[in-house]
Amino acid sequence: MTTLLVDQDLCTRCGICSAVCAMGVIDPADENTLPKVRETKAGMCILCGHCEAHCPTQALIVNDRPDEKVRLPIGAGTIPLDDMGYYLRKRRSVRHYTQDPVPKEKILDLLDIARYAASGGNGQPVEWIVVHDKKKVHRIAELTIEWMKTLVNSDHPMSGYVPGLIGAWESGYDVICRCAPHLLVATIPEGNPIAVTDGIIAMTHVDIAAPAYGIGTCWAGFIAMATWSSEPLQQELGIPAGRKMSYAMMFGHPQYKIYGLPRRKPLHVTWK
Ligand SMILES: Cc1cc2nc3c(=O)[nH]c(=O)nc-3n(C[C@H](O)[C@H](O)[C@H](O)COP(=O)(O)O)c2cc1C
Numbered sequence: 001m002t003t004l005l006v007d008q009d010l011c012t013r014c015g016i017c018s019a020v021c022a023m024g025v026i027d028p029a030d031e032n033t034l035p036k037v038r039e040t041k042a043g044m045c046i047l048c049g050h051c052e053a054h055c056p057t058q059a060l061i062v063n064d065r066p067d068e069k070v071r072l073p074i075g076a077g078t079i080p081l082d083d084m085g086y087y088l089r090k091r092r093s094v095r096h097y098t099q100d101p102v103p104k105e106k107i108l109d110l111l112d113i114a115r116y117a118a119s120g121g122n123g124q125p126v127e128w129i130v131v132h133d134k135k136k137v138h139r140i141a142e143l144t145i146e147w148m149k150t151l152v153n154s155d156h157p158m159s160g161y162v163p164g165l166i167g168a169w170e171s172g173y174d175v176i177c178r179c180a181p182h183l184l185v186a187t188i189p190e191g192n193p194i195a196v197t198d199g200i201i202a203m204t205h206v207d208i209a210a211p212a213y214g215i216g217t218c219w220a221g222f223i224a225m226a227t228w229s230s231e232p233l234q235q236e237l238g239i240p241a242g243r244k245m246s247y248a249m250m251f252g253h254p255q256y257k258i259y260g261l262p263r264r265k266p267l268h269v270t271w272k
Contacts, residue, residue, distance in 0.1 A: 002045035010059030017051035094216025097252035120194035131183040141176035180250035199246025216254030
């Protein structure tokens with residue numbers, strides 16, 4: 001059952017923990033009591049941690065892995081507006097990679113960031129498969145081409161598109177994985193409609209954080225489409241029973257740098 005561990009010397013009884021509680025389960029402190037989770041509502045707590053994250057004196061902690069609590073250094077995570085605008089606008093899909101591998105520790109650091117992505121009801125349903133061996137990445141591209149071959153002369157919407165990709169592959173161009181050294185796959189539980197969005201949000205966190213680690217990424221749409229229906233691909237990737245692929249992303253060290261911004265469609269906003 002969720003409870004709050006409150007340091008009575010630090011708690012100023014400001015009421016913020018109660019005000020920010022996503023599920024309204026915290027009774028604020030009064031003169032004689034400290035803030036607490038109302039027992040009858042404790043089962044509703046989604047362990048989002050907003051109570052402890054917002055506490056100005058860091059006086060409280062939820063009884064969920066309390067030893068892992070992180071207090072933010074003053075000013076941490078503040079990015080100047082100009083830098084943030086350039087950083088996000090500068091993100092590009094990377095289709096040319098050097099062949100030096102990204103160390104596993106660096107990949108773990110990057111994926112750790114995605115643990116903090118939003119998820120419906122704080123369900124945190126996303127798990128990762130990292131294909132670190134580039135020979136295995138190539139095999140997955142090969143199986144994707146095999147799947148594409150089954151679409152030729154079918155009524156699949158991609159049937160007219162795949163012969164060009166198959167032809168390019170057979171001429172020696174990796175149009176599927178772009179010779180990326182690594183592939184990242186997000187998996188989600190089957191039959192959980194909210195997790196479909198959670199998977200994309202988590203993968204987007206990885207996509208956006210990657211350049212800060214010197215890592216380039218590209219969403220791997222062909223692999224995702226193929227894996228959703230190809231059992232050989234699901235087996236090769238080792239998608240666990242009861243889970244399915246949310247999406248896939250190739251990654252590695254970018255071969256080229258970015259010096260400018262491409263044009264994009266004008267902003268389209270309707271105000272009501
Ligand atoms: C869902 C999704 C699937 C994609 N699949 C592929 C793919 O299979 N191969 C590829 O080279 N690029 C793929 N891309 C990259 C897009 O082509 C790219 O995002 C778009 O051209 C805009 O370029 P930018 O990402 O550099 O802004 C995909 C992007 C998204 C969002």
